[in-house]
Amino acid sequence: MRDAAQMPIVGMAGGGQLARMTQQAAIALGVSLRVLARSPGDSAAKVVSDARIGDDRALADLTAFAEGCEVVTFDHEHVPGPHIEAVAAAGVPCRPGADALRHAQDKLVMRERLSALGAPCPAFRHLPAATATADLAAFADEHGWPVVLKATRGGYDGKGVWVLREPDDALVERVLADGVDLMVEAHVPFRRELAALVARSPYGQGAAYPVVETVQENGVCVEVLAPAPDLDTDRAVAAERLALEIADKLGVTGLLAVELFETEDGLIVNELAMRPHNSGHWTIEGARTSQFEQHLRAVLDLPLGSTEPTARWTVMANVLGGDDPALYERMGHVMAHDPAVKVHLYGKDVRPGRKIGHVTAQGDDLAQTRSRARKAADYLRRGRKENP
Secondary structure (H helix, E strand, O other), X not given: OOOOOOOOEEEEEOOOHHHHHHHHHHHHXXXXXXXXXXXXXXXOOOOOOEEEEOOOOOHHHHHHHHOOOOEEEEOOOOOOHHHHHHHHHOOOOEOOOHHHHHHHHEHHHHHHHHHHHOOOOOOEEEEOHHHHHHHHHHHHXXXXXXXXXXXXXOOOOOOOEEEEXXXXXXXXXXXXXXXXXXXXXXXXXXXXEEEEEEEEOOOOOEEEOOOEEEEEEOOEEEEEEEOOOOOOHHHHHHHHHHHHHHHHHHOOOEEEEEEEEEOOOOXXXXXXXXXXXXXXXXXXXXXXXXXXXXXXXHHOOOOOOOOOEOOOEEEEEEEEOOOOOOHHHHHHHHHHHOOOOEEEEOOOOOOOOOEEEEEEEEEOOHHHHHHHHHHHHHHHHHOOOOOO
C-alpha cells in the first residue's frame, strides 16, 4: 500500500519509444515511471532509471514487475489478456483492462464489436483455414475486387495486410501455412486517412484532440498534419464524438486512437490503438497537454488536461532510418538551419525504414510548415553534408 506522501509508480509494459517519451511527462508530474523492457538496449530502458528487464508476455515477469505499482499500462498491444487479468486480480489495476484491450489486439473482435455498436466499418468476413480460399472468393464476388486480406492479430505498420486486386490462392495458402488467422475486408476508396485521438479516465471524463490527417507510404505513417486541413467542421466533430463513444462503449481507460478513412460519403473506422500513438506525437509541442501526459493523467484517474493547440498548424514528420547512422552530426545541421524545428530521437539502432525519431514544425502557413518538417526529417535520414 502506497504511503499518502509518496508519489505513485506507473508501470508501463514495453520498452519502446512510447514508454521513452512517457518518461518525459512523468518527470514533470512527479510520477515515477517503471518500464518492463526486453533488453537494456531498448529505447525506454536507456533513459528510465526503474527499467526492469523481462518478457511482458511471461506471466511471472509481468507479475513481478507490477508489484508496488499504482497502475500498469502498456506501450503496445501484445501482452496476453489472461496475464493482464491475473495482474488485476492480484490487486494492481491495469488500464486499459484486458476486455478493452482485446479490441486492439484482435481485428476480427474489433470489427464484430464496432459493427454491433453501429460504428461505420467496411464489410468483412472471417476466413477459417479450412474454407479460406472459397470464402475469400465468395466475399469478392459479393463486394468486388480489390479486397484487403488481414491477419487478425499482430499486424502493424503495413505488416499483416495484403491488398489483393485479383485471386491469389498461393498467397493465401502461404500465409495460412505460417499459422496466421485471417479475415477479409472490402477495399475502401478513401480520400485520405484521419486519426481521432481521445482520452478517457476511470471516472468517465473524456477529452478529444483535434482530428489530424495522417500520410502513409507503404503502410507506414510518414507525416501528420494537425489539425486535418480542409476538414468540414461537422465531420471533425463527428469523428471526435465517434472516438469518445467508442472509448466509452469499450471501457477504454487511457488514450484511444481511432484511425479513420474519410470517404465521399463520410467516415469509416480502420484501426484502433489503446495507448499513445504515432498520430499524437505532434501534441508534445502542438497541444497544451501532450498525449503522454494525458495518458498518465487518465490511467491515474487525474483530471484530464487541455487539448487546445498551441499553433495554427503543427506538422510531425517521422524520421525513418537510412544507410548512415551518424544522426548526431546531422542533427546539429538541422538545428542550425531551422532553430524552431524540434527533433526527437528514440535512441534506436539505425536500420533502413525503421522509425528512429520524429521532427515537429509549427507555423501559420501549412505549406511552409510542412516543407520545414519534411526537409528536416529527410536530411536526418539521408545524411547529405550540405545544409538541408
